[in-house]
Amino acid sequence: MPQILVPLANGFEETEAIAIIDICRRGDIEVIVAGVDSSTIMGAHDISINTDCLIEEVNVNALDMIALPGGWGGTESLASNKTVQSILKQMKKSDKYIGAICAAPYALDAAGVLSDNFTCYPSIETKIRLDGYDKNTGTIIDGKIITSQAVGTAVCFALEIVKILKGDEAYHNLKKEILAKC
Helix, strand or coil, rough: CCEEEEECCCCCCCCHHHHHHHHHHHCEEEEEEECCCEEEEECCCEEEHHHHHHHHHHCHHCCCCEEECCHHHHHHHEEEEHHHHHHHHHHHHHHEEEEEHHHHHHHHHCCCCCCCCCCCCCCCCHHCCCCEEEECCEEEEECCCECCCCHHHHHHHHHHHHHHCCCHHHHHHHHHHHHCCC
């Protein structure tokens, strides 16, 4: 079974995180939710999540992908956390998949792993770079880097993760099951 890491830091965007976790688990992907700040993380809209473990406890070698939810407060922590940044670099070096939605491509850029072509929440591109930014596409896959725009694209972003890790049939079956319009 493929394994994905979803790191959470205080200030994360709850809908994006839950969409990734829920859709991937429905798609028969093992999801490890790791706390960056502690084992209980507070989201941007005061919803707390109990994580599976702390980020330092993650076996990076067992991962097939890492996917970062947005939320500016959480993203700033992901961009400055040495363990998260190290994991991102290890994933890139190992040619594994990396995903980020909303503000989180900023954390990928901080690690030096953001692809040439990307999308993100409008205005975050000014903190990253304008070259390669696409404001008109909800989710972009460039090599093994997947980026997406915001809460409104979270389900489609998560479905793309299922497609990548489990294949077209799993993607189409799950998309049909949840009535997604991606």
